[in-house]
Amino acid sequence: MMSVSLADLAALAGAVVLAGLGGEAFLKSILGVAMHLRLPKAVVATTLAAFATSSPELTVSTIASLAGEPAIGLGDALGSNVVNIALIFGLALLFGGIQTRREEFGRDFYLALAVPLITLLLSADGRLSFGDGVILVLLFSVWLLRTLQITLQQRPAAGYAPEGTSTPFWRTVFLGITGLAALIAAGRLFVLGATGIAASFAVDTFVIGVVLVAIGTSLPELVTVLLSRLRGHDDVGVGTLIGSNLFNGLAIVGVASSIQDINLNPEEVGLTLAVGVLALLLLIPRGDGQIPRQRAFALLILYALFIWATLAS
Numbered sequence: 001m002m003s004v005s006l007a008d009l010a011a012l013a014g015a016v017v018l019a020g021l022g023g024e025a026f027l028k029s030i031l032g033v034a035m036h037l038r039l040p041k042a043v044v045a046t047t048l049a050a051f052a053t054s055s056p057e058l059t060v061s062t063i064a065s066l067a068g069e070p071a072i073g074l075g076d077a078l079g080s081n082v083v084n085i086a087l088i089f090g091l092a093l094l095f096g097g098i099q100t101r102r103e104e105f106g107r108d109f110y111l112a113l114a115v116p117l118i119t120l121l122l123s124a125d126g127r128l129s130f131g132d133g134v135i136l137v138l139l140f141s142v143w144l145l146r147t148l149q150i151t152l153q154q155r156p157a158a159g160y161a162p163e164g165t166s167t168p169f170w171r172t173v174f175l176g177i178t179g180l181a182a183l184i185a186a187g188r189l190f191v192l193g194a195t196g197i198a199a200s201f202a203v204d205t206f207v208i209g210v211v212l213v214a215i216g217t218s219l220p221e222l223v224t225v226l227l228s229r230l231r232g233h234d235d236v237g238v239g240t241l242i243g244s245n246l247f248n249g250l251a252i253v254g255v256a257s258s259i260q261d262i263n264l265n266p267e268e269v270g271l272t273l274a275v276g277v278l279a280l281l282l283l284i285p286r287g288d289g290q291i292p293r294q295r296a297f298a299l300l301i302l303y304a305l306f307i308w309a310t311l312a313s
Helices: 005-035 041-052 055-066 071-092 102-122 130-157 169-201 205-217 219-230 234-259 266-281 297-310
Strands: none
Touching: 005 169, 005 219, 041 234, 055 071, 055 234, 071 219, 071 234, 071 266, 071 297, 102 130, 102 234, 102 266, 130 234, 169 219, 205 219, 205 297, 219 234, 234 297, 266 297
């Protein structure tokens, strides 16, 4: 007879509390940094916020590779991308449709759409090697440099006056670091509790990464996006998710496979990548620039089917 440990349940409860407190602080920091630097909130979200919220995946993937279990890190990074779009964006759309400009939305979107296809091509031989990792990291570097170049070009015309920024810049940054630390701690607690509860099921390491670890390390994105919607900052939520997907798919998978070759099951990885692409396609705005609320149900059903197919495999 299997029993659930009280310690595991306490870890899950603690994760929820820390996620709420940390998410509020981190969102305030993003908005404050954008105003201090006179940058569009979406740009800060796509770069700084996306990198920060992807740090749990980077930590897990790096540690897993160094410990000789790179499949967990790969599952975490790829699974987090599915969680980001299918689950988190699906939940965010339940609050109502999101209005966005198609040209602005598509700047990083098409690269996010191409990354799973590139990864599938590189892993066709049943592994991701050091050379494959280098290719992914180089692609990430080019994207990041190009994004920073565009950001610097936009900055003078961004029109973000420093009004309403009475809080000192150092305090805004400190608030963000504190909030992010709480979010990362929440993710670690969630992983600890969830993996403890699932320990008796003898699940494959890649599946553990895709299903459990991916949700835990995606808690920063989940809280940031949902709070952004509730506070009326949709551009922050969209930018954070797209940027996070690029960090996960390029930088994190690239770093993990550079540390140690990752032997993989092409069917498991192919399923995860295919669902990631399908979820992204469901985000393409209509002609009027809106992502309608109805897409939420398609995304959440897609995520439920993905979990079922992954566990069934």
